[in-house]
Amino acid sequence: MKRLVPMWIAIIAGFAMLFSAFFPATESLGEIFGDAFNVIAAIAFVLGAGSLAKVNLEKISRKDQGWGYAVITLICFVATLVVGLGKIGAHPNPNFAALPWSGEIQQEGAVFQWIYEFALVPITSTMFALLAFFVASAAFRAFRAKNVEAILLLVTAFIVLLGRTFAGVVLTGWLPDWASGLRLENLSVYIMQVFNTAGNRAIIIGIALGVAATSLRILLGVDRSWMGGGGDK
Amino acid sequence: MKLSRGWIVVSLVVAALIGVRAFTGGGMGRVYVKSEAVSIDVPADAAKGTAATKVEWTAWAQVPPRVYKAAEATNPAQTEVVFSWGRTIGLWIAAFFTLAIFSFLYRDNPAYRFTEAVIVGVSAAYAMVLGFWETVVPKLLGALTPDFVKGWVLPSLSDQGPAQVVAMCFALVLGVLLLMRLSPKGGWISMWPLAFIIGVTAGLKIVSHVESDLIAQSVATFKPLVAFKTDATGAVAAWPTVWASLANILVVAGVLCCLTYFFFSVEHKGLVGKGARVGIWYLMITFGAAFGFTVMGRVALLAARVEFLFDDWLWLIDPAGKRVVETMSMLTAW
Numbered sequence: 001m002k003r004l005v006p007m008w009i010a011i012i013a014g015f016a017m018l019f020s021a022f023f024p025a026t027e028s029l030g031e032i033f034g035d036a037f038n039v040i041a042a043i044a045f046v047l048g049a050g051s052l053a054k055v056n057l058e059k060i061s062r063k064d065q066g067w068g069y070a071v072i073t074l075i076c077f078v079a080t081l082v083v084g085l086g087k088i089g090a091h092p093n094p095n096f097a098a099l100p101w102s103g104e105i106q107q108e109g110a111v112f113q114w115i116y117e118f119a120l121v122p123i124t125s126t127m128f129a130l131l132a133f134f135v136a137s138a139a140f141r142a143f144r145a146k147n148v149e150a151i152l153l154l155v156t157a158f159i160v161l162l163g164r165t166f167a168g169v170v171l172t173g174w175l176p177d178w179a180s181g182l183r184l185e186n187l188s189v190y191i192m193q194v195f196n197t198a199g200n201r202a203i204i205i206g207i208a209l210g211v212a213a214t215s216l217r218i219l220l221g222v223d224r225s226w227m228g229g230g231g232d233k
Numbered sequence: 234m235k236l237s238r239g240w241i242v243v244s245l246v247v248a249a250l251i252g253v254r255a256f257t258g259g260g261m262g263r264v265y266v267k268s269e270a271v272s273i274d275v276p277a278d279a280a281k282g283t284a285a286t287k288v289e290w291t292a293w294a295q296v297p298p299r300v301y302k303a304a305e306a307t308n309p310a311q312t313e314v315v316f317s318w319g320r321t322i323g324l325w326i327a328a329f330f331t332l333a334i335f336s337f338l339y340r341d342n343p344a345y346r347f348t349e350a351v352i353v354g355v356s357a358a359y360a361m362v363l364g365f366w367e368t369v370v371p372k373l374l375g376a377l378t379p380d381f382v383k384g385w386v387l388p389s390l391s392d393q394g395p396a397q398v399v400a401m402c403f404a405l406v407l408g409v410l411l412l413m414r415l416s417p418k419g420g421w422i423s424m425w426p427l428a429f430i431i432g433v434t435a436g437l438k439i440v441s442h443v444e445s446d447l448i449a450q451s452v453a454t455f456k457p458l459v460a461f462k463t464d465a466t467g468a469v470a471a472w473p474t475v476w477a478s479l480a481n482i483l484v485v486a487g488v489l490c491c492l493t494y495f496f497f498s499v500e501h502k503g504l505v506g507k508g509a510r511v512g513i514w515y516l517m518i519t520f521g522a523a524f525g526f527t528v529m530g531r532v533a534l535l536a537a538r539v540e541f542l543f544d545d546w547l548w549l550i551d552p553a554g555k556r557v558v559e560t561m562s563m564l565t566a567w
Contacts, residue, residue: 006424010432017436021444032396036404037433039373040426042364043408050415052357069350076354084362097273097288101386105366109293112362118323119330120359122541123352126334129538132531133338139524149517156521157528164529181476191522194480198487199519201450202512205488206495208446215435226431227424 007221014219052077083111156191163188240342247332254547259556261548262328264320265301266293268313295320297555328546331538376401454488456481487515 013033020030056070064070082088090110093102106113145151162168168184175183181190217223255261269292277285296314304314330351333344375382376393383390393401407426414423460481462473493505494512501509543549548556 002421002424006428009425009428010435013429013432014436017433018439021440028396032400033433034437035372035397036400036407037430038368039401039404040408040411040430042368042373043405044411045361045364047412047414048357049361050412052353054415066346069346072347072350073354076351077358078354080355080358081361084358085365091271091290091292092288094271094273096388098275098278098283098286099384099386099388102388105362108295114319114323115355116359118327119351119355122327122330122538123334123348124356125534126331126538127352129531129535130334130337132528132535135524135528135531139528149513152514152517153521153524156518157525160522160525161528164525190480191518192526194483195487195515195518196522198484199491199515199522201454201484202488202491202495202515203519204446204450205492208442208450211438211442212447215439218431218435219439227428 003224003227006227007224010226011219011221014215018219049077049081080112080115083115088112089114156195159184159191160188254549259298259548262321262324262546263298264317264324265296265298265314266317266320267296267300268293268315293317297553299554299556324546328542331542335538373401373405377405454485456485458482458485486511491515 016026016033017030020026020028020033053074056074059070060067060074084105087101087103087105088111090103090105090107090112092098092100093104096102103110106116139157143150143154143157145154162171163184163186168188172183172185180186214223218226251261270289271292272287272289275286275288277283295317301314301316304311329344330348333348336342337345370382371387371390375387375390376398379390379393407429411423411426413419458478458481460474460477462470462477464470464473490508490512492512494501494509494516496505499505540550540552544552544555
């Protein structure tokens with residue numbers, strides 16, 4: 001019961017999605033299942049919120065090291081939730097002005113939009129920007145031109161990096177027109193269009209075959225490892 | 234984490250420099266907004282028994298500082314373009330967050346950990362709020378209680394069919410079962426919604442990956458190995474033809490060699506081994522290009538953050554000409 005019912009739910013739901021792509025009569029079934037999937041995923045956020053609250057409250061109650069940060073996390077979580085669910089500062093939709101709740105949540109003037117603009121965007125984009133330093137530093141330490149493969153990787157990275165900067169244009173700008181293909185900016189484009197395309201295409205084809213095979217194993221009930229508790233039994 | 238004396242000194246120095254900058258020239262880090270009065274007549278609704286009324290509010294749009302200066306110069310008593318406390322505080326908070334994250338380049342510190350705690354809480358709630366307003370309300374509540382949703386938040390909601398209503402009831406039950414994961418004894422039943430999610434994902438992925446990746450990429454690889462290129466007169470151009478043909482040959486050969494490398498059912502010896510080796514070279518070039526591309530993307534983001542600090546916050550540069558007046562006044566002040 002504990003393993004049989006989930007397996008059949010997965011098989012029925014999966015084949016319904018699969019058939020919806022092939023039979024026009026079942027096309028709407030695929031859309032409905034897709035909507036149900038989105039709703040369950042949205043309800044799953046409640047699970048995430050419960051987990052977040054539990055972990056942080058435990059940290060606070062035990063007075064673990066850095067418990068003050070757990071307080072900040074919870075305050076920010078609750079504050080964002082309140083202003084978002086309450087649509088605080090949001091004006092009604094001009095087409096339905098009689099309904100105060102009809103306005104978009106992400107509009108100019110809404111507190112939720114303020115949080116997005118002045119907290120979420122700066123922090124996430126700066127964190128990604130920070131990766132520039134760490135990637136460069138890791139590459140400097142790890143990349144060694146020891147064999148042909150490593151040399152190819154290094155040289156390509158160097159050409160692509162330089163080819164997309166002004167320095168690259170200046171460095172090889174002196175090359176005559178008949179050798180313009182060797183200019184770094186053109187080399188970079190050629191690498192991206194030819195070698196990168198070929199490599200990526202093979203990777204994508206490999207991934208597609210892998211995903212299709214794994215999905216089929218799940219739909220046929222061969223692979224039950226997703227249920228946990230020890231493999232395919 | 235205890236604040237060391239070094240950090241306190243650095244913070245005080247930075248604060249002092251910002252203070253000096255704030256009172257030099259045209260100042261820094263201020264945001265101005267322009268008001269627009271919105272007034273909408275709401276007709277009477279006989280069905281609901283409501284009388285005709287008028288809904289009014291003021292919308293505020295951000296404007297460059299030069300617009301404020303121009304408006305002030307024209308009429309000092311004007312109230313249309315004004316200083317925005319809310320946005321200015323937001324700008325300073327964003328600047329603090331940006332600097333706090335960058336401070337991690339030196340080492341872990343309280344400012345970074347504070348910002349990290351903020352983003353964990355905010356992003357979790359952000360995803361939850363969007364999930365509620367964009368999925369739960371229109372899809373779930375819209376199907377189960379359409380009249381309530383239409384009269385509350387979405388008057389334009391289209392009527393849902395009975396199949397949709399049944400599916401949403403099903404989704405609600407599965408969603409509630411998913412929450413059983415938090416229960417110590419009923420956790421096993423949360424496997425049912427998980428099974429639904431896995432089944433739907435598997436069914437969707439087979440179709441989408443085979444259609445858009447496997448077939449589309451394979452079809453795109455069938456290129457003519459001799460690609461004729463013509464010039465303006467319509468005659469075959471020799472060198473462009475050679476380069477285009479070479480590019481096609483390299484792409485086809487590269488895909489075949491990489492796939493040979495991925496094929497482990499045959500031992501990589503002889504011709505297969507040589508093909509696989511060429512495939513590895515292609516893959517190394519691909520990884521190198523991906524690395525270069527990723528670094529460039531991150532550097533572009535870094536440039537955007539630095540531009541935010543120097544342009545929007547410190548008002549030290551003005552590439553978009555947002556504060557022509559301030560820049561000039563700062564120069565004359567120096």
